[in-house]
Amino acid sequence: MKQEVAVIAGVGAGLGWALAKRFSRAGMRVAAVARDVDKLKELADAEGSADIRLERCDVAHPAEVARFFERVEKELGVPGIVVFNAGAYERGGILESEPETFERCWRIGCFGSFLVGQAAARLMVSKRAGTILFTGATASLRGSAGFINLAAPKFGLRAVAQSMARELGPQGIHVAHVILDGQIDSDRDHRLLREQAEPSMLPPDDIAEAYYQLHRQSRGAWTHELDLRPWSEKF
Numbered sequence: 001m002k003q004e005v006a007v008i009a010g011v012g013a014g015l016g017w018a019l020a021k022r023f024s025r026a027g028m029r030v031a032a033v034a035r036d037v038d039k040l041k042e043l044a045d046a047e048g049s050a051d052i053r054l055e056r057c058d059v060a061h062p063a064e065v066a067r068f069f070e071r072v073e074k075e076l077g078v079p080g081i082v083v084f085n086a087g088a089y090e091r092g093g094i095l096e097s098e099p100e101t102f103e104r105c106w107r108i109g110c111f112g113s114f115l116v117g118q119a120a121a122r123l124m125v126s127k128r129a130g131t132i133l134f135t136g137a138t139a140s141l142r143g144s145a146g147f148i149n150l151a152a153p154k155f156g157l158r159a160v161a162q163s164m165a166r167e168l169g170p171q172g173i174h175v176a177h178v179i180l181d182g183q184i185d186s187d188r189d190h191r192l193l194r195e196q197a198e199p200s201m202l203p204p205d206d207i208a209e210a211y212y213q214l215h216r217q218s219r220g221a222w223t224h225e226l227d228l229r230p231w232s233e234k235f
Helices: 015-025 037-047 060-076 099-124 147-172 186-193 203-215
Strands: 007-011 029-034 052-056 083-084 132-136 173-180 225-228
Touching: 007 015, 007 060, 015 029, 015 037, 015 052, 015 203, 029 037, 029 099, 029 147, 037 052, 060 083, 060 099, 083 203, 099 132, 099 173, 132 147, 132 203, 147 173, 186 203, 203 225
Parallel strands: 007 029, 007 083, 029 052, 083 132, 132 173, 173 225
Antiparallel strands: none
16 A cells, blocks of 8 residues: 655644654655755654655745655655645834845745645645645734734735635645644744743644644545644633
């Protein structure tokens, strides 16, 4: 039986790596995608994850995304699941944010979701099957002061997911948007929350398990939007 292929776009030491490991444990051939694969190599070597294939790709560049998916199809096969987990964020309000910063965050978080989602869908439609998951945030639902560089891309990403779900669902492709309502337990978010004492955070492995279960859902009862939060998060 041919191994299922998983693509995780936007892999770092937190959620992205947890997703790669979870799908690998399920027996899938995993392509872990990042702009800087050197950091991933260190992580893979330290954890002995030789079965996870590390791939360099900038999700904000159309030609790179196209070449990457051509390579995946040729060398691994049509992906059964693609997760868009990439994003960039720099805190700032409307008065002080630089146009270049806003554009960079939008290109990676929103334009990148379009490019990756489109490339994945073009391969999956031939099989009339597959799952495409997008990582969202609380900022996907509402903008907050000082978070314009996050909210705008996440709003756009959610729209991409909704449009794709309505277009591709009848063709057998499951598209879902996952709202992470809370900070992920990672080195990056520990730095962002350094002023808080013992913050309650989302464990990456638990999030990854939820993504895996979304992929395994029967098409008779698909989830389109799922929100995940730690037990102590107010909502």
